[in-house]
Amino acid sequence: MSIEVSLDRVLLERKMTLTELAERVGITLANLSILKTGKARAVRFSTLEAICRELDCQPGDLLRYREG
Amino acid sequence: MQTSRLPRVLMRLTDLTIVLLVLAAVLSVVVVVVSGSNGSDARLKVPVEFTPDRSTYELTSRAWGEGVIESAQGSAVFENPGPGLFVGSAAAGIVIFIVPAFVVLLLLRRIFGTMAGGTPFVRENILRIRWIGWLMIIFGVLSQVVRWGLVLFVHGNVAATGLDVSLQIDQSLVQPDMTMVFMGLVVLALAEVFRHGVQLQTDSDLTV
Numbered sequence: 001m002s003i004e005v006s007l008d009r010v011l012l013e014r015k016m017t018l019t020e021l022a023e024r025v026g027i028t029l030a031n032l033s034i035l036k037t038g039k040a041r042a043v044r045f046s047t048l049e050a051i052c053r054e055l056d057c058q059p060g061d062l063l064r065y066r067e068g
Numbered sequence: 069m070q071t072s073r074l075p076r077v078l079m080r081l082t083d084l085t086i087v088l089l090v091l092a093a094v095l096s097v098v099v100v101v102v103s104g105s106n107g108s109d110a111r112l113k114v115p116v117e118f119t120p121d122r123s124t125y126e127l128t129s130r131a132w133g134e135g136v137i138e139s140a141q142g143s144a145v146f147e148n149p150g151p152g153l154f155v156g157s158a159a160a161g162i163v164i165f166i167v168p169a170f171v172v173l174l175l176l177r178r179i180f181g182t183m184a185g186g187t188p189f190v191r192e193n194i195l196r197i198r199w200i201g202w203l204m205i206i207f208g209v210l211s212q213v214v215r216w217g218l219v220l221f222v223h224g225n226v227a228a229t230g231l232d233v234s235l236q237i238d239q240s241l242v243q244p245d246m247t248m249v250f251m252g253l254v255v256l257a258l259a260e261v262f263r264h265g266v267q268l269q270t271d272s273d274l275t276v
Contacts, residue, residue, distance in 0.1 A: 027276060039274060041275060042274070
């Protein structure tokens with residue numbers, strides 16, 4: 001997939017675990033893992049909004065388009 | 069997601085049908101074995117249509133003069149056809165009907181199982197539905213071929229001197245019955261719809 005997810009990098013910068021983020025955002029750890037590993041087919045705006053709020057970042061910090 | 073009770077009921081019904089089918093298969097084998105060991109006193113009755121030889125009868129009418137019998141109908145009875153026919157028909161019945169029906173029931177049971185578990189839209193079910201469709205088509209074609217074969221076999225094996233004998237063919241045996249083939253095609257179409265459902269389910273599962 002040419003959309004790259006940088007959730008692990010942002011989590012590392014914020015010193016936050018995936019479990020903690022899942023609890024704060026209110027989605028399951030399994031779903032957040034799908035997003036982190038780049039297996040997700042779609043992201044709801046509401047999920048993206050909650051993640052950006054909790055990590056204090058912009059959607060562009062999490063998602064990046066890569067050629068090919 | 070809350071699952072309906074219907075798939076579980078259907079699973080139980082499928083189990084019951086599988087048991088009945090196995091019993092039917094065992095029973096047909098037993099009947100063949102018993103009739104074979106008893107010297108097979110079963111008679112073979114073949115419906116025939118014939119034109120009697122004109123030298124063997126005289127048909128007259130006071131009002132209309134002489135006549136001929138163009139066509140007469142009756143039954144040819146064979147007292148001792150031998151066990152081969154019964155063994156053959158039982159074996160053909162098991163191979164053509166019971167085995168595919170058994171496979172279809174097992175596949176249906178697994179489909180109902182996934183429905184009862186709340187996850188019907190899985191890739192395995194697409195293959196199961198496709199198998200059911202193809203088996204129905206194969207069964208429809210094969211049973212038709214066997215019926216035509218049976219008609220030809222009996223027709224080729226009945227001969228009588230003095231009579232022009234032809235087999236009185238039952239129309240239901242000769243006319244092609246495409247019901248199973250059409251039903252199989254419908255099931256294959258449903259498998260394609262199911263494939264789309266699986267894709268939507270995957271999209272939904274991978275949406276965060």
